[in-house]
Amino acid sequence: MxxxxxxxxxxxxxxxxxxxxxxxxxxxxxxxxxxxxxxxxxxxxxxxxxxxxxxxxxxxxxxxxxxxxxxxxxxxxxxxxxxxxxxxxxxxxxxxxxxxxxxxxxxxxxxxxxxxxxxxxxxxxxxxxxxxxxxxGIPILRTIANSLAADNIQKVLGIVNGTTNYMLTKMVAESKSYEEALKEAQELGFAESDPTNDVDGIDAAYKMVILSNFAFGMNVNLKDVETQGIREITTDDVEMAKKLGYELKLIGSSEKIGESIAVQVAPMLVPLTHPLHSVKNEMNAVFINSSGVGESMYYGPGAGxxxxxxxxxxxxxxxxxxxxxGTTGYRFNSYNYETKLANDNEVYGKYYFAFDVPDKKGQLLLLTKIFSSTDISFEQVIQQKTDGTTARMVVTTHAMTKAQMKAVTEKIQEVPEFHLLNTFKVLED
Ligand SMILES: NC(=O)c1ccc[n+]([C@@H]2O[C@H](COP(=O)([O-])OP(=O)(O)OC[C@H]3O[C@@H](n4cnc5c(N)ncnc54)[C@H](OP(=O)(O)O)[C@@H]3O)[C@@H](O)[C@H]2O)c1
Known part of the structure; x- marks a missing residue:
């Protein structure tokens, strides 16, 4: 040549x-x-x-x-x-x-x-x-494939969609509604006229499939990435998260549990002390937890x-x-491991639940009973009047399995007077 x-x-x-x-x-x-x-x-x-x-x-x-x-x-x-x-x-x-x-x-x-x-x-x-x-613009794949090849990665957390990070930053910092934040992102060219792939977490899920392949050598199907977007986030959720000491962000998470992995994209409550909390507007970051390096974060523009x-x-x-x-023909990522997905009993996390409940005595007790019956305890509780008949109740829990989270959600939904508004995962410090 x-x-x-x-x-x-x-x-x-x-x-x-x-x-x-x-x-x-x-x-x-x-x-x-x-x-x-x-x-x-x-x-x-x-x-x-x-x-x-x-x-x-x-x-x-x-x-x-x-x-x-x-x-x-x-x-x-x-x-x-x-x-x-x-x-x-x-x-x-x-x-x-x-x-x-x-x-x-x-x-x-x-x-x-x-x-x-x-x-x-x-x-x-x-x-x-x-x-x-x-x-x-973040050289993350080459970093994982080359620089971290000697390391054992346990967890990859990513803010990998600039559009939603921009919108959520505006919702938090300027108390904008979802609709107002989307309109502004579209006017600035950060969001397309059809924002589905961004706001429903699909774009972030694509990136988590690729990141999971590099970090864990596994080929995860898109359908196996549990994906939740940001459409349902209300200004009340944003304010409640702030009161509890968190900020809502759309997080892609790929985590090793034993020999398996769990991959998810969802709005999560990020503690103000977590490095990902500093990632604002349209910026991206990938936070890696590994046994050799420990915690490292790669930050930069995700588009442009x-x-x-x-x-x-x-x-x-x-x-x-x-x-x-003379070394062409080798894979970008040659790490290859049998693909195994963790089940709901293996994946742990803390959660945030927001409900509307009747504004009368005994509601907190009833809620506590439901959570206790699924062996879940509260970390923080906030109760706030919304109008004369309804009260907004928000709880964060101690760590539970995803199976417990689903079970308690079903139990809450069986109580006709309780209206479950939103459930989000809470990131650990
Ligand atoms: N934009 C970013 O910052 C960014 C960041 C990371 C990754 N990416 C990825 O990079 C790729 C390109 O994105 P982009 O933002 O540059 O998109 P874009 O601005 O829409 O550019 C795509 C271009 O391809 C042309 N095109 C589409 N189909 C074609 C075809 N069949 N034959 C010839 N030309 C065709 C389009 O022509 P017309 O003008 O005639 O439609 C357009 O000029 C995508 O895969 C995207 O996901 C983009």
């Missing part, structure tokens, strides 16, 4: 436009580090006229026909930045089969077909890298053209180095 690494870029959108920009801005350094000149030679777009100016600036040939990329023998790497499942999956598969290395930031695709695509890359002795797919494109280019640099060293 010559000292040129030619890229076929699929998509010149937010991140796609950033890739030639970063390659151009840091050209000399990249050449020094890799001994190669990395350049985008061709880009697949839907409308050539729309992208002409950009293409001219970076000397990129445009095409609307993928065959012109896949059949171009001068192209060594395909960078997929069009997103979603199809045609991205077909394009990536064809590129790998054609012996081209692939870089992608497509978490939707990797969370569902990552194992299949990684096997295809290995079979064809080519590289498949996707650092930008989790937490955009420059941070995300920088991660994409770091993958290109890795491929260039692999080519020079």
């Amino acid at each position: 010559s000292n040129k690494l030619n890229i076929g870029l699929l998509g010149l959108g937010t991140v796609g436009s950033g890739v030639p920009f970063i390659l151009n801005s840091h050209k000399e350094k990249i050449q020094q580090v890799t001994g190669m000149e990395i350049q985008v030679t061709k880009a697949l777009v839907r409308d050539e006229s729309e992208k002409e100016r950009q293409a001219k600036r970076f000397d990129i040939a445009l095409t609307t026909d993928y065959n012109e990329i896949i059949n171009d023998e001068e192209i060594h790497v395909v960078v997929e930045l069009i997103g979603k499942i199809e045609p991205a999956k077909t394009y990536i598969s064809q590129a790998l089969e054609a012996g081209k290395h692939v870089v992608t930031a497509n978490k939707d695709l990797l969370a569902q077909y990552g194992a299949e695509l990684a096997s295809l890359a290995q079979k064809n002795h080519v590289d498949l890298y996707f650092e930008a797919a989790v937490a955009g 053209a420059k941070p995300t494109a920088t991660s994409v280019v770091s993958d290109l640099i890795t491929i260039a180095k692999n080519i020079r060293l």
